[in-house]
Amino acid sequence: MTLTSDPPVGKTGERPETGAGPGADELTVVAVRRPWRWAAVAATAVVLVQFGHGLVTNPGWEWDVFAQYFASEAILRAVWVTLQLTFHGTVLGFALGVVLAFMRLSASPFLRAVAFGYVWAFRSIPLIVQLLFWFNLAYLYGELSIGIPFGPGFFSFDTVGLVGAMSAAVLGLALHQAAYAAEIVRGGVLSVDGGQLEAAAALGIPRLRRLRRIVLPQAMRSILPNAANEIVSLFKGTSIVSVMAIGELFYQVQVVYGRTGRVVPLLMVATVWYVLLTTALSVVQHYVERHYAKGSTR
Amino acid sequence: MSAALTTPPAAPAVPKVELRGVRKSFGSTEVLRGVDLDVAAGEVTVVLGPSGSGKSTLLRTINHLEKVDGGSVSVDGTLVGYRRSGNKLYELREREILRRRTRIGFVFQNFHLFPHLTVLENITEAPVSALRRPRREAEEAARKLLDRVGLADKETAYPKQLSGGQQQRVAIARALALEPGLLLFDEPTSALDPELVGEVLDVIRDLADGGTTMIVVTHEIGFAREVADTVVFMDEGRIVERGTPAEVLDNPVHERTRAFLSKVL
Numbered sequence A: 001m002t003l004t005s006d007p008p009v010g011k012t013g014e015r016p017e018t019g020a021g022p023g024a025d026e027l028t029v030v031a032v033r034r035p036w037r038w039a040a041v042a043a044t045a046v047v048l049v050q051f052g053h054g055l056v057t058n059p060g061w062e063w064d065v066f067a068q069y070f071a072s073e074a075i076l077r078a079v080w081v082t083l084q085l086t087f088h089g090t091v092l093g094f095a096l097g098v099v100l101a102f103m104r105l106s107a108s109p110f111l112r113a114v115a116f117g118y119v120w121a122f123r124s125i126p127l128i129v130q131l132l133f134w135f136n137l138a139y140l141y142g143e144l145s146i147g148i149p150f151g152p153g154f155f156s157f158d159t160v161g162l163v164g165a166m167s168a169a170v171l172g173l174a175l176h177q178a179a180y181a182a183e184i185v186r187g188g189v190l191s192v193d194g195g196q197l198e199a200a201a202a203l204g205i206p207r208l209r210r211l212r213r214i215v216l217p218q219a220m221r222s223i224l225p226n227a228a229n230e231i232v233s234l235f236k237g238t239s240i241v242s243v244m245a246i247g248e249l250f251y252q253v254q255v256v257y258g259r260t261g262r263v264v265p266l267l268m269v270a271t272v273w274y275v276l277l278t279t280a281l282s283v284v285q286h287y288v289e290r291h292y293a294k295g296s297t298r
Numbered sequence B: 001m002s003a004a005l006t007t008p009p010a011a012p013a014v015p016k017v018e019l020r021g022v023r024k025s026f027g028s029t030e031v032l033r034g035v036d037l038d039v040a041a042g043e044v045t046v047v048l049g050p051s052g053s054g055k056s057t058l059l060r061t062i063n064h065l066e067k068v069d070g071g072s073v074s075v076d077g078t079l080v081g082y083r084r085s086g087n088k089l090y091e092l093r094e095r096e097i098l099r100r101r102t103r104i105g106f107v108f109q110n111f112h113l114f115p116h117l118t119v120l121e122n123i124t125e126a127p128v129s130a131l132r133r134p135r136r137e138a139e140e141a142a143r144k145l146l147d148r149v150g151l152a153d154k155e156t157a158y159p160k161q162l163s164g165g166q167q168q169r170v171a172i173a174r175a176l177a178l179e180p181g182l183l184l185f186d187e188p189t190s191a192l193d194p195e196l197v198g199e200v201l202d203v204i205r206d207l208a209d210g211g212t213t214m215i216v217v218t219h220e221i222g223f224a225r226e227v228a229d230t231v232v233f234m235d236e237g238r239i240v241e242r243g244t245p246a247e248v249l250d251n252p253v254h255e256r257t258r259a260f261l262s263k264v265l
């Protein structure tokens, strides 16, 4: 028994036409018919239209309530708080992440171990648990002081004043973000060909300049898509700080529907804001990536 | 031709490059097993040898991309990478090593141009950041160098838009931008398609005629015969034969040199 089939036996003298035989310019190309693809398209289209129809006609969505709150002052202020949390979390998180990444890449086993330990710890602790810890910092350490360990302190802070709810949230988000940013930056740096650093060193280019001018711009190509993912997830993740009663978007929406009972349209308010801002971020990402793609194509 | 690239009229007694008993191991493999080499100023030394014989490692010790485990490397009578005080060698600080490296040009087998910088930016980067030349001045010098390697019209191109031979010529211009007194070439034509080898060798030949001191690792025997003042044959981490091209290439004494030459010729 054989798994391959014999070539079909045609009538004697009838050969399959090969190549551009006589009359090649009269040949037309006929694409393979794909009936199932058309069936799938039709089915998907029906579902989409039904969903769209429901969105418009089902009174449960309460679009009038949506319109009333979408751009209301309380919601706009909450959107602003969300943006601030995202911005500070990202900037501080990535700044610390870059430091941690280079610690992990350094020649010092001590620095490597500390950075490794940091990443390990902050990736293991759920963000919400960490946030609640910071929020309750005042309970753990009434006063923070900077000085020699076990020795005299030089400065001291009152933690209640230092770590307000908003700072606790930013701190928590940034420390959490730093662990992920560190790995993303480290991955990006490792993706740059070692010959680049070597060539730069052979030219006598100073170390910091080598990183800033030669390595990081090339690392950016693999850092950016991952970083954008992280920023988007941080942006949506800010909703988690609603547990700390901070007036960000999701908290504010909950407050409003708690008062009015209009849950669905207010969830839609939050959803549309999140979608709009994520879209804006994707557009920015597109242009930033294009900038760093310089010289990458023929 | 800039002053730094020409030989001083009265050749000093100190050789330009001086290696004494250089040893280097990677883990348990000894890659350099006591190499002695003198290169006089203005001389072209071609290093031949089978793959894995330690040629690249040898070049890399000369600008301290690789630290040596034993022996010493001097350029212009100054130790590379160390400062001697009494019987001790103190490793130099990074900044000092970098400063000395700017006097040695290195051309890699795989070019290692910076892909995200234009041709002109590739060439001006080191003069601006390592020698603190004003950008304007560095750009002017870079344009002259591009002209010299025959790529005057490519200053705004990115490396990936160039052929291998053009990229290697840019890499040579980049090394020349520091006006080094010594040029090291590690198989500069080995990554090139055969028809592109000539254009790169022409540039190197021009530099040799201009009196630049250089050490060239290559498998181009014809080039060695024509350009080299000295040919050195390396095998298993040692220099086994050294002489003029006529001596080493036409009448090799050592069996291993003969075996190698019969394979590459």
Ligand SMILES: Nc1ncnc2c1ncn2[C@@H]1O[C@H](COP(=O)(O)OP(=O)(O)O)[C@@H](O)[C@H]1O
Pocket (backbone or CB within 6 Å): B026, B031, B049, B050, B051, B052, B053, B054, B055, B056, B057, B058
């Ligand atoms: N960084 C390194 N780590 C470990 N082994 C190395 C390293 N660089 C070179 N070697 C080894 O040293 C030997 C000599 O290498 P190399 O100097 O590149 O030889 P060549 O240039 O003559 O081909 C080879 O066996 C190579 O595998």
Ligand SMILES: [Mg+2]
Pocket (backbone or CB within 6 Å): B055, B056, B057, B186, B187
């Ligand atoms: Mg080599």
